[in-house]
Amino acid sequence: MTGTKTRSNVDEPSQVPWNKRPLYKRIHWVHTLLLTLTPLIAVYGFFTTPLLTKTLIWSIVYYFMTGIGITGGYHRLWSHKSYSATLPLQLTYAFVGAGAVQGSIKWWSRGHRAHHRHTDTEKDPYSAEKGLIYSHIGWLIMKPEPGKIGYADTSDLNKDPVVAFQHNFYPYFALSAGFIFPTLVAGLGWGDWRGGYSSQQLLALYSYTTPLFASIVLLTILVSRALMTSILQGITSLLR
Numbered sequence: 001m002t003g004t005k006t007r008s009n010v011d012e013p014s015q016v017p018w019n020k021r022p023l024y025k026r027i028h029w030v031h032t033l034l035l036t037l038t039p040l041i042a043v044y045g046f047f048t049t050p051l052l053t054k055t056l057i058w059s060i061v062y063y064f065m066t067g068i069g070i071t072g073g074y075h076r077l078w079s080h081k082s083y084s085a086t087l088p089l090q091l092t093y094a095f096v097g098a099g100a101v102q103g104s105i106k107w108w109s110r111g112h113r114a115h116h117r118h119t120d121t122e123k124d125p126y127s128a129e130k131g132l133i134y135s136h137i138g139w140l141i142m143k144p145e146p147g148k149i150g151y152a153d154t155s156d157l158n159k160d161p162v163v164a165f166q167h168n169f170y171p172y173f174a175l176s177a178g179f180i181f182p183t184l185v186a187g188l189g190w191g192d193w194r195g196g197y198s199s200q201q202l203l204a205l206y207s208y209t210t211p212l213f214a215s216i217v218l219l220t221i222l223v224s225r226a227l228m229t230s231i232l233q234g235i236t237s238l239l240r
């Protein structure tokens with residue numbers, strides 16, 4: 001049923017042009033909710049949970065682990081085939097890379113190959129021509145126009161068992177590597193369940209946006225958190 005619907009959307013020229021369709025139909029709701037709700041819950045947790053040094057260190061370490069999953073795995077190993085990796089390393093990359101919640105290897109590499117082939121053209125899924133916001137986060141929030149993203153050969157990835165396995169079970173990979181595993185380490189390791197979740201998710205902001213933008217957000221949060229703590233302490237001492 002879905003197939004028929006998609007085909008008729010693409011084929012009928014009489015239909016309303018993509019950019020004239022209602023905004024709510026062009027928004028990728030799953031991505032939007034993931035990219036707004038999880039940081040919001042994390043910001044709330046960050047304000048209401050004491051920050052433990054162990055949790056902070058673990059969050060930074062795991063943030064870089066998921067980052068290497070993307071840069072070393074998704075990007076250089078699978079999208080560009082820059083080198084070959086042993087099976088244990090491939091499995092590690094597939095897991096920690098999913099922790100950055102940037103989609104499956106197959107989906108990411110297909111878009112990335114199209115990006116290199118058609119850099120900054122209409123066929124580039126995250127063309128810089130569409131502006132800073134669009135090329136960093138907008139392309140995840142808005143659905144691409146059907147059939148617009150340029151062709152990229154991914155036949156090699158379709159034959160890769162690790163890529164296929166991660167793609168088929170991607171929601172489980174993302175949930176366990178992005179949310180459950182980092183929380184479990186802090187929870188079972190030193191009893192900081194809430195902190196493990198909050199700090200990890202705050203650092204994940206870096207994966208969604210540019211480091212500069214995320215630094216500003218993080219700094220603002222830290223400053224306002226310190227301010228709020230001292231205001232609250234002031235009020236408490238006045239009430240005593």
Ligand SMILES: [Zn+2]
Pocket residue numbers: 075079080112116
């Ligand atoms: Zn590249």
